[in-house]
Amino acid sequence: MNTPSLIELEIDAGIATLRLNRPEKRNAMSDEMRSQFIDALERVSADKAIRALVLTGNGKGFCAGGDVAGMERRMSAPAGEIGFNGWHRQQRVHYTQSLLHTMPKPTIAAVNGAASGLGADTALACDFIIASEAANFTWSYIHRGIVPDGGGMYFLPRRVGLPRAKELIFSGRKVEAEEALRLGIVDRMAPADSLVAEARAWAAEMSKGSATALALGKTILNQSFELPSEQVFAQGSQAQGICYTSTEHREAVMAFLDKSAAGGAR
Structure with a gap:
């Protein structure tokens, strides 16, 4: 029995649509999912026939952040290995976010549902964010006793200003789509049933130049x-x-x- 891919990549008319495909876990990022995500991002970045990328999630969530099961496994490691294991994982996280942030073509996050923790940071790593009314954003790291490690401390102040970024990160509160638009976290909104189509049309518009x-x-x-x-x-x-x-x-x-x-x- 074949294991379903945790990342779906579709390329049409020069626009790549990458879907996080772990809907039963609201697309929480496991180590295996991250590996597949890296492979897909490297492919999109290197393929000159692909002019832009749209990133979205399957199911009701965009990305629920890091996989809690992975957190549990890290804590159960021998005490002398936790620090190095964490450092190694961080290198993978940072490489993934850097691939998305520095991709030499326009990138658009089409946020279809909850974007929490690493999921919110992943949306911010894109050039633009379009969201449906079902979207919300939470920098929920504080509730797990950790700090944003997916670029949120870099990206969020650049979108909303430093005091507002501190408020959102220190409180870990939920930001619904309409507020996210007002704050500048989101650039555009679209109906849920046309979200990806509108994101793809925007990607085509942004990438038609040289x-x-x-x-x-x-x-x-x-x-x-x-x-x-x-x-x-x-x-x-x-x-x-x-x-x-x-x-x-x-x-x-x-x-x-x-x-x-x-x-x-x-």
């Missing part, structure tokens, strides 16, 4: 809060030099010149 310019621009924008203006300008100059040599730039300029020439001939 793939080279998108990848380079995203890389610089992701660092722009941390870098001084001189470095942003310097990286932009280097990126522009690469863009000047790209097929997309040449074709766009030639098409513009041809159109102008044709207009002048009349």
